[in-house]
Structure formats: structure tokens, C-alpha cells
Amino acid sequence: MDKLLLASIHDVGPRFESEVDRLVDLLGGVLGEGRFAMLVVPDHWGLAPLGEAAAFRARLRGWADQGVEMFVHGWFHKDMADHSGLTSFKARHMTAGEGEFLGLSQDEAARRMADGRALIEDAIGRASAGFIAPAWLYGPGALAALAASDFPLAEDHMKVWDPRSGAVLARGPVVTWASRSVPRQLSSLAVAALARTAFHGLSVARIAVHPGDTTVPALVDSIGRTFASFARRRPAARYADLRR
Structure with missing residues (x-):
């Protein structure tokens, strides 16, 4: 398989419409129209219900018509579960209270997956990708629900896989940025700079951006340079290409 670039915009929804627009312009300018995925949140933190945002649902369909792959990205994107042990460490240190599927039971995870899928697929008029x-974090209940679903693709920090068969389709870390504190910003800038020199050997390079990235000029600059570095060496592909 030729080397590929997979790009994604996370946390897409009406709560972050202006930030998403900026990221669409940034990625589209480097990769071409529709050459990225969107991860759509049905109701971000219970503050932005997609079901009540007809205009934004129409925009999602327009992007999908341009070729943007649409993934179901949780339901609330907010972690409201109690955790202990290693799960508690992940909840505190790997995300800012946004690992929604880290502590859910299988039944509850399955319900939110199904409800999110129905809402998003109705909006875009086609199957979700x-x-x-959220935060690429899955607890045992979420993994069991995902394995019992018929979603064709899933992703975490280190891989993309087919939940139906368990087959791993791509390996390697996601390049992403963190905006919520200066130390995290500096760390993500350093990782992105390393990726621009050390990650070109990966068969599949994955780069993900978030609405909060647009609030920090240094992150926006790093995102542009990182995408340009990879786009010079490999085509921007679709996640679905991994299944061919």
C-alpha cells in the first residue's frame, strides 16, 4: 500500500461552528476540498444539540457531499462516570474530563453509539464512516459495544481497526495538539516538530485537529506546517481506503 495521510477535524458541531470553519479552510487549502474527516458530536457537553440545529445539519450534508467522511464522535463528549485505578489516571491525565466512553456500561455505550449514528446519518443522508x-478513550463496556456494532471503522491513539473483525488497519501515533494549558501547548508543538522529521516512515500518517487549536496562533502555524510537510510526500486519503 502506498503511504497515506489521514486528516481529521474533531468535535464538529454547532457549538464550535466558527472554529470548524477555520479548520476546514486551513485543511482544505493544503489538502484539497473534502480530503479530511469530521468527527461529529451530537450534543457537546449537553450545550449544543445537533438535533435542534437544522442549519448546521445542512452544512454537515454539504460537507459530506464534498467527500468529507463523517464519524460518530460520542454523544456528549463529557465524562460523567466515577473512575478508579488506571481508568482514573486516564480520566485525569489523558483528557480534561472528556473521555465520555471510558466508564460506560456496554448497554449505555451501545445506546449512545446507536443514537448518535441515527442522528448523524439522518443529517448527512448516508452511512457514517x-x-x-471522545479523547480516543474506550473502556471495557465501550469496546464490547463497539465489537457488537456494525461500525466499519474505529480509531484510538495508536491504531485504526475494524470493530467487526478486530483487524488492525493502520498503526502509529496520531499527531495532535493540546491548547488547554501552556505546558501542553509547548509539548504538542515539540511533538509536531518531531513528527515533521521522524514520522515520514509511517505507512499511514494520522493528523487530528480540534476547535480549541484555532485560539492559539502558534498551534495554527504548527498545524499548517505539519500538514504541508506530510502532504508534500503522500496523498491525503480517506479512512475507507484502509479497507481496500
Whole structure:
């Protein structure tokens, strides 16, 4: 398989419409129209219900018509579960209270997956590309629900896989940025700079951006340079290409 670039915009929904627009312009300018995925949140933190945002649902359909792959990205994107042990560490240190599917039971995870899928597929008028948990974090219940679903693709920090068969379709870390504190910003800038020199050997390079990235000029600059570095060496592909 030729080397590929997979790009994604996370946390897409009416709460972050202006930030998403900026990211669409940024990625589209480097990769071409529709050459990225969107991870759509049905109701971000219970503050932005997609079901009540007809205009934004129409925009999602327009992007899908341009070729953008649409993933179901949780339901609330907010973690409201109690955790202990290693799960508690992940909840505290790997995300800012956004690992929604880290502590859900299988039944509850399955319900939110199904409800999110129905809402998003109705908006875009076609099948969703797959399911990706908020913050890329999956607890046992979420993994069991995902394995029992018929989503064709899923992704975490280190891989893309087919939940139906368990087959791993791509391996390697996601390049992403963190905006919520200066230390995290500096760390993500350093990782992105390393990726621009050290990650070109990966068969599949994955780069993900978030609405909050647009609030920090240094991150926006790093995102542009990182996408340009990879786009010079490999085509921007679709996640569905991994299944061919």
C-alpha cells in the first residue's frame, strides 16, 4: 500500500461552528476540498444539540457531499462516570474530563453509539464512516459495544481497526495538539516538530485537529506546517481506503 495521510477535524458541531470553519479552510487549502474527516458530536457537553440545529445539519450534508467522511464522535463528549485505578489516571491525565466512553456500561455505550449514528446519518443522508470515542478513550463496556456494532471503522491513539473483525488497519501515533494549558501547548508543538522529521516512515500518517487549536496562533502555524510537510510526500486519503 502506498503511504497515506489521514486528516481529521474533531468535535464538529454547532457549538464550535466558527472554529470548524477555520479548520476546514486551513485543511482544505493544503489538502484539497473534502480530503479530511469530521468527527461529529451530537450534543457537546449537553450545550449544543445537533438535533435542534437544522442549519448546521445542512452544512454537515454539504460537507459530506464534498467527500468529507463523517464519524460518530460520542454523544456528549463529557465524562460523567466515577473512575478508579488506571481508568482514573486516564480520566485525569489523558483528557480534561472528556473521555465520555471510558466508564460506560456496554448497554449505555451501545445506546449512545446507536443514537448518535441515527442522528448523524439522518443529517448527512448516508452511512457514517465509523465511530471514534471522545479523547480516543474506550473502556471495557465501550469496546464490547463497539465489537457488537456494525461500525466499519474505529480509531484510538495508536491504531485504526475494524470493530467487526478486530483487524488492525493502520498503526502509529496520531499527531495532535493540546491548547488547554501552556505546558501542553509547548509539548504538542515539540511533538509536531518531531513528527515533521521522524514520522515520514509511517505507512499511514494520522493528523487530528480540534476547535480549541484555532485560539492559539502558534498551534495554527504548527498545524499548517505539519500538514504541508506530510502532504508534500503522500496523498491525503480517506479512512475507507484502509479497507481496500
